[in-house]
Amino acid sequence: MTLLRPAPAVGSLFRTLFLVAISAASFIAIDSVLANTERKETALAAARFDREGGELVQKGKFAEAAAAYRSATANARDNRQYPLKLAEALLKGGQLNDAGATLSELLTSEPMAGAPNLAMARVLAKEGRTDEAAFYYHRAIYGQWKDNAENRQLQARFELADFLAEHNSKAQLLAELLPLQEQAPDIDAVQKKLAGLYIVAGSPARAAAIFHELARIHPRDADAQNGIGDAELARSNYAASAAGYATALRLRPDDQHSVEGVALTTALLALDPTRRGLGDAERFARSLRVLQQTMETTAHCAASVPAELLTAAQAALQDKSRGIPPAEKVEENLELARKLWRFVKVNCAASITNADKPLQFLLERAEQ
Helix, strand or coil, X not given: CCCCCCCCCHHHHHHHHXXXXXXXXXXXXXHHHHXXXXXXXXHHHHHHHHHHHHHHHHCCCHHHHHHHHHHHHHHCCCCCHHHHHHHHHHHHCCCHHHHHHHHHHHXXXXXXXXXXXXXXHHXXXXXXXHHHHHHHHHHXXXXXXXXXXXXXXXXXXXXXXXXXHHCCCHHHHHHHHHHHHHHCXXXXXXXXXXXXXXXXXXXXXXXXXXXXXXXXXXXXXXXXXXXXXXXXXXXXXXXXXXXXXXXXXXXXXXXXXXXXXXXXXXXXXXXXXXXXXXXXXXXXXXXXXXXXXXXXXXXXXXXXXXXXXXXXXXXXXXXXXXCCCHXXXXXXXXXXXXXXXXXXXXXXXXXXXXXXXXXXXXXXHHHC
């Protein structure tokens, strides 16, 4: 009797393992295809939300734009541009806390990225946090930018300068303008802006140098001539200022800034007791005129002025000769006028008219 022997199981085992491997590979391939398909779909969805957000920003619908950018961010978490755009939409919509929180998260992973630092500076500027805003502006200026870094850093520095000018931070502004002048391109519009900021920073001599150079190169540039007028006026060089405004007015006869500048400087040249070349008698006469005009303006709020100050001013106007040398008398009269003007500024500023502008400029300039 012949016994049946079982067939070897090795071949069957290999076949089974091979089939399992094929199946596993198929599942992996299918999963990979599905994952790639999902990634493409989410990327396309993110791009669609991004476009939608941009269109809504253009329409001024910042809350809806922020919602769109949130969806874009959720669909493409590795894309750093979407949360940045979200923060910018929130900022424009006035949602400063949410904008700051979004930017803080971005800056945690990229602390020296230029764009998020600039956006954070804008958030803090809106909140009135001057020192913190300046800190983030500096990080943007010296930060990392993906493209066009030099221009973006220059724009950030100009934006910081404008911010400091708005907040009357003259010392900080001047500190920013000195390196900015070295970095700024030799483009007329940029140089004019820089010169204007120098005036705000209390450095009109630097402004005057820039405007005079621009006028030398472009003698028919009315803006450069007006700039000379502004800079020289800030330096109390009224004759040079008047010449700048007058030249600008010839070049552009309908320019209101030039018209006002000519009127102001003409009046200052006729009123200023400290103008060079005047004799003692003329200086003295002008000081009385300044005091008289100040007294007339003070009449609107005389009740708020100390009686002894009014009495002293009235005595100075009536008793014109007490044996005091003219130079001393001139300064006495001007000091009385400055003291009276302080009360005018505080108690009846609304009564100051255009006719008072030369007097106002003269007295307030002396206080600076």
